[in-house]
Amino acid sequence: MSIRIREDRCVGCGKCQEVCPGTLIQIKDKKAVMKYPKNCWGCVSCVKECKTGAIEFYLGADIGGMGGTMNVTQKGDLLNWNITRSDGSELVISVDRRNSNKY
């Protein structure tokens, strides 16, 4: 699986379940659950949908993951990608939707 859903932050709104292009997430007892962990494509659609930052994206150990995670918070056109490294240090990269890629 390349997402982890934090139960303490999940409010069971179901947005992640709705958007997942593999319909891999289910709501059980008012909490989102990743039903098919190995089927995740890593597209982060659910991460962008989650208003409470409950879904964290990470890389599997088999593809070089070292325990860092990433989620997204939005402010208007700004997508703030909040990255937490395995040592706990944090980094935020802001991407403005109104700007094109330079490459």
Place this chain on the structure above:
Amino acid sequence: MSRPLQVKHLHTDVLIVGGGTAGCYAALTISRNSDASVLVAEKANIKRSGCLAAGVNAINAYIVKGRKPQDYVDYATKDAAGIVRNDLLLTAAEEFNEVTADMEKLGLVILKDENGDYVARGNRNIKINGENFKPLLADAVYKSENVDVLNYVNITDLLTENGKVYGAVGFSIMEETAYVIHAKAVLIATGGAAGLYKPNNPGFSRHKMWYPPFNTGAGYAMGIRSGAEMTTFEMRFIALRCKDTIAPTGTIAQGVQAKQVNSKGEVYEHIYGLTTSQRVYGTVKENQLGHGPCYLKTSGITSEQDQDLLKAYLNMAPSQTLKWIESGRMPSEQDVEIQGTEPYIVGGHTASGFWVDTRRETTIHGLYAAGDVAGGCPQKYVTGALAEGKIASLAIIEQLKDDHSEETSEIEKQAQTILADYEKIRNGENGLFTIDELEEAMQKVMDEYAGGIASNYQFNEKQLNLAEEKITRLSELADQVGAEDMHELLFAYELKERLLVCQVLIEHLKNRKETRWHSFNENLDHPETDQNFEKYVNSRMEDGKIHILFRDLVKGDTYEHTNS
């Protein structure tokens, strides 16, 4: 025994199967140009379904200033060593710029210079922020008149009689409901096929692949079962990607002009050539020669370029950005290792797919194909999917003007047979093997005997014969699987679809007895290009058997079906 599915009958003028880029744009086009009713059936949710879930890095099929559509045709023809359809490439290329301008009106951000002109990235590309490409398109669809969207409904089979389509049958993934949809025209826009071969990361991250793992070849499979003609499956697509994350390499190669180098730091790309398949082949060869790993040489770029790359990847493949940050070294400090992916069947990149006429109608009357599921038009990418959705839609509107065909009782009988298949799987005692186990077995067979990663994409005839035998056996085992819920019913169908696509692919590989494209079709019994194969290898299923037919190249500006 599970309770039988509730069956809903729906009627529409046009059924669109698959709400990805091509399907959504087709719905939009029909709504804008006619009063016809449109139903979009999508197995997930059109907001992020299809290839563009995470976003797209650039528009890679565009006619930049000073170029013309024919230049695009010439480029794609050369890249595919001639096995393309001139008429399809030209008609798509003529639409590239118009559909792009339309996407900009829908909200797509495109980089412009001080004169208001789009900034080119190379000869055929422009720069965008494609992170929200699909949500923009989905929003427009929801606002369109006469368009209904049926999310979470998976279509499995077409309803056809005497070479004409009358609708399709499918089921809900969320509820115990089956759908029999009656339509005057059907557009297939289901995308290509991933998951046929053992992937780069076969374990925990098995779905960390280039193409959507949810694109399982459903459209090809339903077309094949209904006797539609397919073309050029043997031109497989293998993407050259960043190792492990399987993120795009073009952004680095074109963005910061990074060259392909081997572990000794030698630039090797010019030795093997610069076509899409040669770039993959060169990397394979360098590894075979003991010169691996291979890289894109990014070391030495500026820190500003580092930051721009981090952001660009967040807009399309965020795993690569996370990888750079986790490793503690930016691209300026370490070259990016590259690898070839497992092979896919995908008509947006190569020429595999439905055999269509210039209007994108298949060999079944009333059945159209657009985007990755449609063949003959390689390198059309995202704008090509939009263009083909538009072209097919305009043809459908014309067809509806004088369509007086009526479905007979035969169609209802067909629908009942398909519904009975659903119940059989739902009530099936799960055979000895699970769906997952059979999928893994299929991918192993394709990997080892039909030119996967393990065999450096190479194969010979004896290996293909073994692949055929083993895939046939697995198909028989797949008929025994059961499903405990609607999602498992979906998985059962996805497995069956992939196995059928594998069977057709193997037949195609066996019949192009030459090597026209390294890696994409590397036949060790016939390692050279043979001019006798300047033909299309096409196929059609009749009475459960796959028949191969060779067709002469189409060079003109239009093509009509003659014998169907």
